[in-house]
Amino acid sequence: MKFATEYLWFDTDRPREYINITDDVARVVRQSGILEGMVLVSAMHITAGVYVNDAEPGIIRDIDEWADSIAPQGPDYHHHRTGETNGDAHLKSLLVHHQVVVPITKGDLDLGPWQQVYYAEFDGQRRKRLVVKAMGE
Amino acid sequence: MKFATEYLWFDTDRPREYINITDDVARVVRQSGILEGMVLVSAMHITAGVYVNDAEPGIIRDIDEWADSIAPQGPDYHHHRTGETNGDAHLKSLLVHHQVVVPITKGDLDLGPWQQVYYAEFDGQRRKRLVVKAMGE
Amino acid sequence: MKFATEYLWFDTDRPREYINITDDVARVVRQSGILEGMVLVSAMHITAGVYVNDAEPGIIRDIDEWADSIAPQGPDYHHHRTGETNGDAHLKSLLVHHQVVVPITKGDLDLGPWQQVYYAEFDGQRRKRLVVKAMGE
Numbered sequence: 001m002k003f004a005t006e007y008l009w010f011d012t013d014r015p016r017e018y019i020n021i022t023d024d025v026a027r028v029v030r031q032s033g034i035l036e037g038m039v040l041v042s043a044m045h046i047t048a049g050v051y052v053n054d055a056e057p058g059i060i061r062d063i064d065e066w067a068d069s070i071a072p073q074g075p076d077y078h079h080h081r082t083g084e085t086n087g088d089a090h091l092k093s094l095l096v097h098h099q100v101v102v103p104i105t106k107g108d109l110d111l112g113p114w115q116q117v118y119y120a121e122f123d124g125q126r127r128k129r130l131v132v133k134a135m136g137e
Numbered sequence: 138m139k140f141a142t143e144y145l146w147f148d149t150d151r152p153r154e155y156i157n158i159t160d161d162v163a164r165v166v167r168q169s170g171i172l173e174g175m176v177l178v179s180a181m182h183i184t185a186g187v188y189v190n191d192a193e194p195g196i197i198r199d200i201d202e203w204a205d206s207i208a209p210q211g212p213d214y215h216h217h218r219t220g221e222t223n224g225d226a227h228l229k230s231l232l233v234h235h236q237v238v239v240p241i242t243k244g245d246l247d248l249g250p251w252q253q254v255y256y257a258e259f260d261g262q263r264r265k266r267l268v269v270k271a272m273g274e
Numbered sequence: 275m276k277f278a279t280e281y282l283w284f285d286t287d288r289p290r291e292y293i294n295i296t297d298d299v300a301r302v303v304r305q306s307g308i309l310e311g312m313v314l315v316s317a318m319h320i321t322a323g324v325y326v327n328d329a330e331p332g333i334i335r336d337i338d339e340w341a342d343s344i345a346p347q348g349p350d351y352h353h354h355r356t357g358e359t360n361g362d363a364h365l366k367s368l369l370v371h372h373q374v375v376v377p378i379t380k381g382d383l384d385l386g387p388w389q390q391v392y393y394a395e396f397d398g399q400r401r402k403r404l405v406v407k408a409m410g411e
Binding site: 001036037038051052053054056057058059061062063066070095096097100101102103105110111112114115136137 | 138140142175177179180181182183207208214215216217218219224227228230231232234235236238266268270272
């Protein structure tokens, strides 16, 4: 049985940003030598998400505006009594989910033609990370 | 270590449809001979979802109406500048998530009494697929 | 290859409750002797969720109020024609998702500093359970 664990770091220019990490995940899998298995891609912060969707710039803007309409930035979160200002980012993380599992088949990511793995930063401009964990044979 | 990979294909009559695939997933697991492990069920399109919930027809209608109220069909998506018309389906996919992992215990799906695995088609009437990947011993 | 399967039971005082189960999940992993792998934490009911987020009481209240604004308790669900009254709880389960996978690295949960695993009860005051399934080596 083989395992690979790698941490990807991000420090975005903007508070909210969407970064295509498909190639990074594919590289971890290829370097692991795993031919059959699964790879977990999981944010290690509670104000970020990981999702699978399209690389088309319009849909990325739609996702951003949609997430901000469902979980709007604003002052009125109980969480802000701690001095924090990122209550919305916690809810956005729950909305899109913080992780995906990608199947590994014949040594590569078994994704559909338009599926790309995205890191969704909802409270950026500081160093944050996610874990890529592959497991198989 | 054992693996099984199978692709399920769909071509729905309606644009949005909810298909109970529990028996298909259970069949893949039984045929694999895996007694302990996990099975990943993951849509391979970015306009479909996979979720675990109830087979009761009323709740399926509730889920459909709810998803369409949270991510409504309509003309006003940036994504539509590409000529596409399915922006809502991308967001619905994020809302319900595109995948689940079901534990395998004693050779069968380890689900609660009311849990059923559903394929949620949000942009149908064409051939689409999902991957079932089981892994264990 | 090693496996561990454990069921956690809940019987909450209130209809909606958020229970930190990180220590329970970590205990299952440590007792399993698994050093590298993954652990699935998955609700076995269709009116409960499992998510990873912060233990800060304010954000838990925000999550509760947010979930109830996105999928409000109320009489107007088709599901209620069956005599049920918990349509909202099904939708809340879909919203926050019913499961997470936590990577296991060096024998312990590989979580970020603020990440805690939560059981989200959306229709409580009765006995319900979730499954913790660890797998690895």
